[in-house]
Amino acid sequence: MALFKFTKAILEGEKIKVFNFGKHRRDFTYVDDIVEGVIRVLDQPAQSNPNWSGEKPDPGTSLAPWRVYNIGNNSPVELMDYISAIEEALGIKAEKELLPLQPGDVPDTYADVDDLVKDFDYKPSMGIEEGVKNFVDWYKEYKKNG
Numbered sequence: 435m436a437l438f439k440f441t442k443a444i445l446e447g448e449k450i451k452v453f454n455f456g457k458h459r460r461d462f463t464y465v466d467d468i469v470e471g472v473i474r475v476l477d478q479p480a481q482s483n484p485n486w487s488g489e490k491p492d493p494g495t496s497l498a499p500w501r502v503y504n505i506g507n508n509s510p511v512e513l514m515d516y517i518s519a520i521e522e523a524l525g526i527k528a529e530k531e532l533l534p535l536q537p538g539d540v541p542d543t544y545a546d547v548d549d550l551v552k553d554f555d556y557k558p559s560m561g562i563e564e565g566v567k568n569f570v571d572w573y574k575e576y577k578k579n580g
Contacts, residue, residue, distance in 0.1 A: 437462070437566065440520050441573050444528045452513065454535040459510040461544040464565040467558030471505035474554045506545020507558045519563050523570035 443450045483495035521528050535541065551557050 436460075436516070437520065437569055438573070440517065440528065441524065441570060444520065444524055444526050445577075447529075449529045449531045450517070451533055452517070452530045453533050453539065454513075454541055455532045456512075456514040456517070456530070457541060458513040459542040459544070460513060460516065461506045461508065461510045462516060462562060462565070463505065463507045463545065463558055464560035464568075467507065467560050468505050471503065471550060471554075471556055471558060474556050475501075475503055475505075475550075478554065501549075501553075503550045503553070504545045504547055505550060505558060506547060507560070508545050508547045510542060510544040511562050516562060516566070519566040520570065522563070523567045 440450050480499035480501045482497050482499050483492065484497075486492060486495055486497045517528055517530070545558075547557050
């Protein structure tokens with residue numbers, strides 16, 4: 435969402451709000467990497483335990499199992515570097531409004547993809563510069579035709 439919001443604002447000459455004075459680190463994940471991860475996970479559903487019994491339940495297994503996988507880039511990026519990649523792709527410097535950390539926000543996030551790698555030998559890998567450039571190219575075309 436930040437990429438869409440920042441790109442739109444920069445192109446429209448508006449200030450972008452940069453919380454925590456830009457001292458955030460975020461694990462930005464390219465949409466194609468997410469789609470690839472979802473497809474891989476869908477092709478191999480969790481296995482049921484045929485010996486599972488409601489009379490003596492085993493909390494670690496089930497007749498109807500499920501798994502949760504974190505599909506993220508696993509490579510946090512400094513927010514100011516992310517904004518720089520957007521500026522580079524647009525060829526426009528952003529006007530920034532540096533603000534304090536928002537209540538309830540955290541300075542850093544990242545995806546732990548260890549289970550995804552172990553179970554599916556998959557780790558999202560799109561680099562920030564290439565992913566941002568791909569988005570900006572798409573966005574410009576979308577706005578031109580929209």
